[in-house]
Each structure stands twice: as C-alpha cells, then as structure tokens.
Amino acid sequence: MPRTARPPRDPLALVGLLWEPSTRVGRSGVTIGSIVTAAIGLTDAEGLSALTMRRVADDVGVPVMTLYGHVPGKAELIELMLDHVAGATYAGHDVPGEVGDWRAGLEHIAQRVFEHGCAHAWALEVPPARPVLGPGVCRTYELELAPLDGIGLELLEMDETLTAVRSLATSAARWQVTLDAARRDSQLTDLEWWELVGPRIAQAMRDEHLPISSKVGQAVASAGDPQRTLSAGLTLMLDGLEGRLQAR
Amino acid sequence: MPRTARPPRDPLALVGLLWEPSTRVGRSGVTIGSIVTAAIGLTDAEGLSALTMRRVADDVGVPVMTLYGHVPGKAELIELMLDHVAGATYAGHDVPGEVGDWRAGLEHIAQRVFEHGCAHAWALEVPPARPVLGPGVCRTYELELAPLDGIGLELLEMDETLTAVRSLATSAARWQVTLDAARRDSQLTDLEWWELVGPRIAQAMRDEHLPISSKVGQAVASAGDPQRTLSAGLTLMLDGLEGRLQAR
C-alpha cells in the first residue's frame, strides 16, 4: 500500500452514499453511477488487482483526481460496487419466493449465489472489512427471506438458515474460482498437474502416515467438484430442516 | 501493486518449498522457518496490510533483499504462512478423532476452525489464489477426516461433509472478524452504531417496502451473532446426516 491504509473514515457518510445515489452531474459529466459502473465492468473483466483509480478514471474519461470529487476513496468505491452487484443477484432470473416451496427456494438461492459469485469472482476476494448495508444487499436479503416466511420458523431461525445456505454457496464459489484461476495461470490440465505434483504428495503421504486422506484424496481428485460438494452439503442441511419442520 | 502482480510462477517449486523446509542457514543466519515465523507473528498482531517485505526483514533483522535468497517472493511467503497456521489448528487442543462420536467430532471441528479463524483473521483475507497443499493442510485434513471414517459414508461423502462443516465455520469466522473490525475502528458500541444508522435504514426499509427483512433484521440486530448462527446451521446439517445414517 502507498500512504494509504485509510479504512472508510466516516461510516455515516458511507451510508448516505449508499442510500442516496446523488445523481449530481458536475462539469466533467461524471456521476457516482458512471464511476461504479465502469469500475464493476473493469473488475469483472480483469480482476480485483486491475481495479486502479487511474484505470477507472481512464475508462470514465476523466483525470484521476476528478473521481475524488464524487467518491471519498477506493475503499468506499469498492463498497458501492459490492452493494451494486449484491443487488443484482436475481436480475434476469426467478426470484426465490416464486420457484416453489421453501426447499426449492433455498436450492434456487444456493444456485444463484454460487453462479453469481463465480461471475463476480472479485467480490469474493475483497477483504471483509465492514458490513455493507446498502439498498442492494437489503433488497436481496428481502427476496431471499421470502421462501422462509410463514413456514413455522422463528425470526432468528430464518436468518440463521439463510446465512447457512449462503455460507455453503459462497464457499463453494470461492473454491470454484480458485480452481479456475489455478487452471488458467498454470496452463496445465488437471491431469497434467496431478502427474507433476501427485508423486511428491503421495510420497509425503506415505512418510507422514496419512491413511484416510490418502484414500479420500484420491476419490476427491478424480470426482470432486465445488458444485457437487455444494449440493451435497445443501441436501444434508435441507434434510435437517425438513425433519425439524415435520416434528413441529 | 508495484511492478508485481507476480502470481507464484512455478507451482512445482512451491510444492518443494512447502514439503522440504530446507533448513539451510546462510551467512546471515536466516532460515525459511525464521522468516515464516516472523511474518506470522507480525501479521497476527497487525493484520495483513502490515505484512510488508520490509517489515518482515526488519523483524528478522536483515535487509529486505536478503529475504529473496530464501523465499521467491511475497506470494510464496503467504502460502507458507497459510500452510503453517493450517497445520496448527489443533495444537494444544483435542484432536477431532478423540472427542467422542462423529457428531461430537464435527462439532469440535467447527468450533476449532471458528476460533482458529478468528485468531488468525488475516488468513481469511488472503485472496484465494491456488489450492495450498502443504504438510500442514494435509495433516489437518487427516485429523478432521478421522471422526467420519468407518461410520458408513462413501469416500466422497466424507469429503463433502467435512467441507460443508468447514464452510459454515469459516464463514462464521469471517463474519465475526468483520464485526470485530467494524467495532474496533468505529469506536462505537453496537447500540450507538444502530442509533446513528438505524433510522436511515429504517426509513429506507419503509420506502423500499421490505416487510420481512424489517422484522427479521430487528431480531438479528438484537440477538444475532456469528457463533450462534454457526451452531444453528451446524445443528441443521448434523441432524440431516444423522437421519441419513439411520436410514442405512
């Protein structure tokens, strides 16, 4: 980092920024919206490490420092970006409350969160700094609570369940993104990679005496994949919830 | 980033680095171990943003560029750090295979992963780049598979279950870390924070018509917390697994 390390100084100002778009158009023609849009496009295409104030400014068509008239700093810009993509989770897709019963709804949520996470991989890389509570996040939260409303859960249980589902899905997406990145920049197929690294790992496994992982690892390396793992974990969880609902 | 953006160039070299500590002691007295230890200490104490090659070098007591004689670059150093902390998940604690039945084992895993994640918060911030497969990760994986061995699961199911449990726990830890950080650098108690921000959010909720989140959000704000959410999600999952095991 340069002279930075400037965490969002004023939380209140950030809330204002999130909830009141301030469509002000200055002499330069820039708006918060155009900045955020450009930044998201850039980052979707080239990853978080390409997100640079200079690059954003270039894409918007203004000198760097002009951005600072509309956005307090990079941290706040990222926060705006996060809220924006969070709000678009179900854009162009069915909404969780209208795909069937609660089970179908939760499965739909998991699937969307997974795919949306993969599509905006950078959002998973952002270091967790402060809870973002913008309109996008809130709207999506509302949509996702819908399938859980009125099926016999306490309020807290509704949130806990949704959080658990989202946890599984985002972890799976993170894992998927990791795999894709590794594949991309190593120029190797999974097979080639394992042929290179496998022997060394295998030897280490013998030396260290790791019997269970050695057999499990083999199965996973050949048939494991994040999406499958997600649906397995999800099934477990939904079965548990179903049992509880029936017992009431 | 400076002229960097240098993802670990040679995966094979990294594997070698991970599995063969190379306890070489040069003229400067530095070893890989001393570098990694210093780096972890520094980062535990001051966060990932304080992890600087210059700071590490200072703490070790050598000029910066000396580090590069032992470690290829910052990315690889981080990978070494990650594997090291992963290997210490159960240091000084019971091992998952010896705390009772499979259910107790998985609950223990979740608790340890959660606490360990909070203790090394920076490890959760590291952008997911490439799967780390060092000795620490492998040893811990072995320990965590133990409670699942021989209870009637397929090999793939064992991995899927463990992954699901870990997903819940790391997400909870991430959330906890976020909360702690927000509390720390805003100098406000939760109550003060809500008194400042609450009204604005509440108004937005009315304007945007978000009935469910508004009641759920209230319950969560007053009684929600990551650890509780974790144990709720975990209970759901373990209930599901229990049902499946009984049905076989």
Add this chain to the structure above:
DNA sequence: CCTCGTTTCGTACGTTGTACGGTAGACGCG
C-alpha cells in the same frame, strides 16, 4: 594467495492511493 561459486544486500524503478492547492468554469448581482 588466488580463484570461483554462492549468498548478501544497496540502489533504483515503476506503480499505487491520495493530499494539496492552483485554476477555470458557473452563477448571482449590479
């Protein structure tokens, strides 16, 4: 003592986020 390979590390570069303060445009008023 000299030679040669290895390890150390001083210097320098390009890139980053953004503080600072001069400047130019818009606008109300005469």
Add this chain to the structure above:
DNA sequence: CGCGTCTACCGTACAACGTACGAAACGAGG
C-alpha cells in the same frame, strides 16, 4: 455586459510498496 464569489476540477507531488539488477563480500579448494 462586467465582476466578484463559490465550487468543481485536476496537475503535480509524495510516500510506500514489491522486486530486478548487479556489485560486493564471503567461504572453500587449489
């Protein structure tokens, strides 16, 4: 139309970063 004032713009400058480069210092073998 002229002029002061206020605001938005943005050129310049800086500190901090990761690390390439190559000279210097070292240990060992002749």
